[in-house]
Amino acid sequence: MRLTWLGHSSIKIETGSQVIYIDPYAGPDEWYKPASLILISRFHFDHCSQEKVKKATGDATHILGTTEVASQIYPCGVLHAGESKMFNDVEIVGMPATNPHADLPRHTEEDDSIGFVILAEKKTIYYMSDSDYLPQTQDMKPDILLIAAGGTYTAAPKEAAKNAQLIMPKLAIPIHWGGIVGTRDDADLFRELANVPVKILEPGSSVEI
Numbered sequence: 001m002r003l004t005w006l007g008h009s010s011i012k013i014e015t016g017s018q019v020i021y022i023d024p025y026a027g028p029d030e031w032y033k034p035a036s037l038i039l040i041s042r043f044h045f046d047h048c049s050q051e052k053v054k055k056a057t058g059d060a061t062h063i064l065g066t067t068e069v070a071s072q073i074y075p076c077g078v079l080h081a082g083e084s085k086m087f088n089d090v091e092i093v094g095m096p097a098t099n100p101h102a103d104l105p106r107h108t109e110e111d112d113s114i115g116f117v118i119l120a121e122k123k124t125i126y127y128m129s130d131s132d133y134l135p136q137t138q139d140m141k142p143d144i145l146l147i148a149a150g151g152t153y154t155a156a157p158k159e160a161a162k163n164a165q166l167i168m169p170k171l172a173i174p175i176h177w178g179g180i181v182g183t184r185d186d187a188d189l190f191r192e193l194a195n196v197p198v199k200i201l202e203p204g205s206s207v208e209i
Contacts, residue, residue: 001121003144006031007203008179009047011127011146015120018090022116022127022146024052026179027203034058037087039079040065041097041129042113043072046180062087066114081114091119097131099154117142123209126169130154130176133163143209145169149190150182157186161193172198173207 004012007026012019018036025046032055040048043066053073057063063076064085070076079085081096095115118125126142132155145167148154154176155163164172172194174187184200191198199207 001123001209002206003125003173003209004206005173005175005201005203009041009129009148009176010052011175013118013120013125015090016088018088018120020090020118021052021056023047023129024056025049027052029055031204032056035061037061037090037092038063039092039116039118039127040069040073040076041115041127042066043068047129048073064092066112068112079114079116089120093117093119095126095128095131095137096134097129098134099130099132121209125209126167133166138166139168141168141170143170144207145172145196146175147172148176149174150177150186152181154181157189158193161190161195164190164194164196164198169196171207172196173201174198178203 002014009023010026011022020037021035022039032052035056064079067078070078079094081094083094085092097113097115115129115131116127124142125144127146130148149157149160174190177186187200
């Protein structure tokens, strides 16, 4: 399995013959090809570029998102927190998402945002989106934790590091930095403070899981 950070909160996962995009927004258009599955955590411009969604959509592509996402993109299925859906040998589980850092009331509306757990090849990837730590994720111990650490609209590096230590992943990858908000210094500080293994990716770079 290969995971590629496309920048900001955008992720590409290649597992077997399947290609999965999460929150298609960052990176050049040529990084987006027709995929098996597109997951969209919220209908915000920096998590969902409709042009990127079109680039990543083919005849066999499934799209999953929140109720709001499904109202704006067609066809798109709705995934609620706690629900699980299978796509061949890949399981997608919806996770609740809370964001007390954002200054827009709509961030707290039900179904406005969701996180994802991706289960494939006996590996677990937890994509938190912009969410803060959730008590039910303590000691989750995913293989990969994709955690926002850029501050302003999400947890800042110090808080993100504490959250990562509670979740205890085998590897944490900081996201939501280097573009609209957050800097490489934020990613470096997260790595310094988190008492878990951390890998900082550059846009377009990958890690084998």
